[in-house]
Amino acid sequence: MKLSLPDLASMEEFGARLASRLKIGDVVALSGNLGTGKTTLARAIISALGHSGEVPSPTYTIVETYDELPFPLVHADFYRLENPAEAEEIGLADYREGAVLIAEWPDHAGGFGHEPSCLSITLEKVGYGREAIVEPGEDWQSRLP
Numbered sequence: 001m002k003l004s005l006p007d008l009a010s011m012e013e014f015g016a017r018l019a020s021r022l023k024i025g026d027v028v029a030l031s032g033n034l035g036t037g038k039t040t041l042a043r044a045i046i047s048a049l050g051h052s053g054e055v056p057s058p059t060y061t062i063v064e065t066y067d068e069l070p071f072p073l074v075h076a077d078f079y080r081l082e083n084p085a086e087a088e089e090i091g092l093a094d095y096r097e098g099a100v101l102i103a104e105w106p107d108h109a110g111g112f113g114h115e116p117s118c119l120s121i122t123l124e125k126v127g128y129g130r131e132a133i134v135e136p137g138e139d140w141q142s143r144l145p
């Protein structure tokens with residue numbers, strides 16, 4: 001499924017739609033080149049869930065956690081991992097326990113597309129805007145954004 005996201009407002013709207021459909025155990029895997037809007041979409045989701053205040057990019061910390069939302073949420077950016085095994089070394093399995101994971105650069109952590117609860121979104125630049133290619137895991141078929 002392809003979605004057109006021509007501006008920041010449409011990104012906010014898409015993030016809010018995703019937020020309303022999330023369940024514990026889900027992964028939202030955000031792929032796409034540098035600067036395609038992965039953090040922007042993650043921010044839109046986290047804000048729509050009720051977070052007020054900043055949503056720092058996890059580029060350097062790799063993981064940011066949110067515990068004051070309707071469910072625990074982990075926002076990760078795996079760009080800096082040198083190999084997928086490091087994802088387990090930093091305790092990803094523990095972070096994910098009872099939580100939702102939003103993952104930028106999911107391939108650097110070995111990928112999550114094989115998980116039924118993974119919604120894979122690939123962002124691409126199109127002119128000044130963006131396009132999203134959405135690939136739902138089995139658990140997402142009935143609650144597509």
Ligand SMILES: Nc1ncnc2c1ncn2[C@@H]1O[C@H](COP(=O)(O)OP(=O)(O)OP(=O)(O)O)[C@@H](O)[C@H]1O
Pocket residue numbers: 005006007008010011032033034035036037038039040041104128129130
């Ligand atoms: N739908 C959109 N239309 C136009 N500009 C957008 C859209 N979404 C995001 N942007 C802009 O793209 C820029 C980069 O966004 P962002 O930091 O979210 O990218 P990223 O994919 O997380 O990058 P990185 O790979 O470095 O983590 C920002 O300036 C943001 O405002």
Ligand SMILES: [Mg+2]
Pocket residue numbers: 038039040057077104
């Ligand atoms: Mg980013």
